[in-house]
Amino acid sequence: MASYSARGVHGHVVHELGGRIVRGVFAEGDTLDIRALGAELDVSLTVMRESLKVLAGKGLIDARQKRGTFVRARAAWNLLDPDLIRWRAEGGDADRLLDDLADVRAIIEPAAARRAAERRTDEDLDALSAALTAMAGARGDVAATAEADALFHRRLLAATGNELLTRFELFLEPGLRERDRLVHGRLGPDDPVPSHRAVLDAVRDRDAAGAERAMLDLLAKAADDADRATG
The missing domain is CATH 1.10.10.10 (Winged helix-like DNA-binding domain superfamily/Winged helix DNA-binding domain)
Known part of the structure; x- marks a missing residue:
């Protein structure tokens, strides 16, 4: 979209x-x-x-x-539409948007990380590594960091091998971009690489439980950052 x-x-x-x-x-x-x-x-x-x-x-x-x-x-309203997500982030509805996004991610992404660890291919690992490299190279650039973050999570979903789960990116990507712009725009630059690398390492090791835990840790940090950004 x-x-x-x-x-x-x-x-x-x-x-x-x-x-x-x-x-x-x-x-x-x-x-x-x-x-x-x-x-x-x-x-x-x-x-x-x-x-x-x-x-x-x-x-x-x-x-x-x-x-x-x-x-x-x-x-x-089509609340999954990228423009509506942007307008909500810009128009005073950011708190509810971030809360809803965090709730949906907590339901979906830990399980997706587990599936990715069980099913990933070498090509999936290459794609995730490339996204992590892009993330590392984007430090200090809020827009580029948001794009790299969305790319990593999109490729993680693809690594599950589940076509329906992969299409969850249609909601996740615009939500993540607006979340990153809002949070990093208010809190300043942050280093998202370590938390994402922990997920990738567990996926590479085929450690399903470890990948799920790493994603839960990543989401906990994301939720804390969002709370601080919105007061």
Whole structure:
């Protein structure tokens, strides 16, 4: 799921309106005045309509005859969408986002590490090692560290040999990127390499229990960092 909100003028409108909805500037049930918003953002009605189609695809809005375009209930939002994850991180909902992300990771990733230790191939080890090298080379660069972190966890999921589990990356990657930007942006640079190397070493040794423990330790540190970052 690629982010839409970086794509030209349409992306700007999508980002602006989507962010307002997620922040609560436009509340559930509010009707959007498309012409007024188009004038405010200095874009044509064509651009507005195309942008609203994107927001509708994300579950944020809907349109009905006689009612117009309105904001849908939060239960209808696609909370796994990368743009929604970004807007939540930027818009005051970061605490809940980080809590939910930590909870899901605690359920999924220790078991994934165990499976990876049992099933990994030499190619998986090469991919994990390359991700760890990228992580080490990104020290001090928050964006590059976030990318390398997401890459490591994506390749760990792939090392389980489970296609469905591997696709969990669709949620994990954008969540991890926003979490890393938020945490490291507030706390300053950190060295994520040792905790990730412990996971890789256990996976390499086919130590399933050790890989699970190492991942639990990694997640505990991540949760502590998030708590400190959000106060």
